Amino acid sequence: MRRRRMARWRPAKMWHCPARVRAAVVAALLLCTTAVLPARPALAAGTPGPYVFAPDARPVAGGTSTADAAPLAPGTTYKSSLPGEGEIHYSLDLDDTSDAYVSVTAVPATDSTLHAGDGIKVSVRDAAGRSCSLDTETFGVVRSPRPIAAWGEREISANRPRCERAGTYDVIVERVSTADSTLDTWDLELFAASEPPLKQTGETSAPEAWDSASPDPLTGDGERREGGRGFASAVPVGEGVWTSAIEPGRTLFYKVPLDWGRQLHATAELGSSSSGDGYAVGALNLALYNPVRGFVDDASANYDGSRKAAELDPLPPVAYENRYAVPDRFSAMRFAGSYYLAVHLSAAVAERYGQGPFELTLRVREGGTAQAGPGYAGESEPGDVFQVSAGDREAAAGDGAGVGTGSGGDAAMTVLAVSGIGAGTLVLLVLGMWMVVARRRVGAL
Template sequence: MGGGTERDRRRRGGRVRGRQGEARRTTARSRRGAAGRLGLAAALGLGTVLTGQPAQAAGQDTAHAYAFAEDARRVEGAGSTADAVELEPGRTYRSTLPPDGKVYYRLELDDTGTAYASATAVPPSGAGVSVADGVQVTVEDADGRSCDTDTTTFGAPGSPHPVAAWAMREISPRRSLCAEAGTYYVTVERAAPDARGASPDPWELELSTVSEPGTRTPDGTAAPEVWDSATPAPVQGTARRRAGGAGFARAAPLGEGVWRDDIRPGQTLFYQVPVDWGRQLHATAELGSSGTDASGYVASALTLDLYNPVRGHVEDLSVGYGGGQKSKALKPLPPVAYENRHASGQQVSAVRFAGAYYLVAHLSPEVAEEFGDGPVPLTLRVGLGGAAQDGPEYAGGTVPSDVFTVDGGGGGAAPGEDGSAGDETLYRALAAGGIGTGSALVVGLGVWTVVARRRAAALPE
């Protein structure tokens, strides 16, 4: 064994010792990097940052917390149009919705583009809600006339979870109302604040606005009349792991294929699917068996909501659960087309532009009462029919500029999917960590440096 001359054996031994030494040095460098990141997280109170989860205050339920956009600007909703704060296209805002009454925000619009405003309502975890309650968004002109209104409710599960509604000021040859340039108002209110079981607590809001220019050539006034409305067979194949995000801004990217996650009772998970012009989205949600001997049944255990790129509600499904595997598919939708906006039905009209479509899954807390509070296996089967086509020839730029585009992604690795978090993720989390002042950051970095150096010094080379 190990033939050759003594000199050869010494050479081989030297190479092995060299590789072992390099491995130790690499491990030490890796540990120093990890120590530095952990020290920074600890110094700034961001213990969950390395998991990709949003930083939370002590005692807050992180499993059910909504992850607001990192760049969301805090504004106060006004009780009167006279005091309404302006919402700028392309910006995201954070606000509060009182338990009764409505709040106003302001839009300054020209007479050429369509403006979309959405509001995501986030009730506090554990709050009582009614199946009829939810959020209502309206866009009004300066004379108080309604340009558009939309309502999204909590629905059958009757449990608190984020829901979003949208409204628009649309420039269209079919509509003459609200076509003038001027000041418009976005109103946000509860759908049924007086309903039995409705929460008396204020809700957090995430507001977003998008501007869409007109087209260079007339687009007509009719929606496509013929499209494939048959429900295809669910996508098959080996499921890939993909952890859902905790908000629209943190939605996990999905491409065509089979995706596996775990969802806990009361939890809401967000995913995004890039859908190009001409493509047709199909999605099936499947709950796996509980793996317990418990018996029972929850009529609306899982809800899956589909939202378009401006967070407009498209459609939803509800899955009952008795401990065994159960699946259900969203109703067929037409291919994404600009002309869909002329359809009379909400589900078709909402599929009016390309971009990131959001799948939002919520598991009812009642599942814990019947089958325990452990996670339930969730599988999403995502299919994309049709062929990609050219979009409309806009007469200007959208705001934000990439809102109605796709990057062809969704199937690659999501940030942190391999169980690690890079420096980019760390510092993005720092930006959202609620650091109040520059001095706090300096102090935190100082502590981080000391901790990192001490830990690095204690690590063997």
């Protein structure tokens, strides 16, 4: 095991249609999408891309030193690359009041050869080169190529007074490699965020008492909810049982909105298979990331053809004061907002049990009592990153349509946008379907 948003305009008539009508609209939109999109060679060959980057990610090249470090702005997502050797540099211009975070998601190619000690290291240093934070994440026993993320932070803290000053901070990203590692170039997605100070200073120590018992997992058949293929396309889920299909080598992303005071328990289960035999080590991996995409914890399970589960160890309820906790997995539970679950099925499973797809069941339980926030003296960047809205809760609960991700029109919009259809084509498709629905409803009156 390795070591450690914006409201959309919606025409009223469309969204007052029955669930079955919305389902028909979405299905038709998806069919239209399939008809007009050019085929992607990798997908046609049965080898899905390992990760889908945010549509608004800005391309940026990391510098070779602090002198040519590429500037990053809080509230923005970037796409970059990491060479097999050497470190690359980015910069952050920060004030002397806000905390800042940078998450770096590394995406090896699907044919990369990985070792347990391979991974990435992210560090933040002040203008004098003194360390503010350091995080290293490796692939561990799950050596299948998959996205992993490490994060750096600049905290306003009495423990690091040298990092309290306003100025330019250096963000350094580099590979962690073993002697016989394949030093190919990896793609990167970077996400920067800022957290304002509190209006009033509160406790400066972590909560000492919280319920650390593992609850009984939820039971039932579950609702179909196919996962996304990146942080930006993560599919919302709340408390419940969710099912999906997953193929070897694929990583599925989900996001769980958590209020202050709420506690998350999650388990991923891989269904049984009679199509092969043998033992796949580290076959299933369930990883948890916080709202700024900082790694929290993960769990893995081996596979022998029988039903197996990977369950996260108990975590504390979301609290601002968790940042003062010593275990990193507790410290990372410091924000309200969307927490991300990334489920990966090792490519090695295909060698023993075929290409699948395999049945995946995600069981999510929420405990604790929602509480008021700590009272920020300003706005974060992005503005909604540490908030849970009514829309977030509604999307996580689903509307029962049972199509795609379970969120009706949003699923179709995501497919169309990510697939690259122009805005004009999208508008025509959507308006055309709405007209058909409206005419049918009028004819039925």
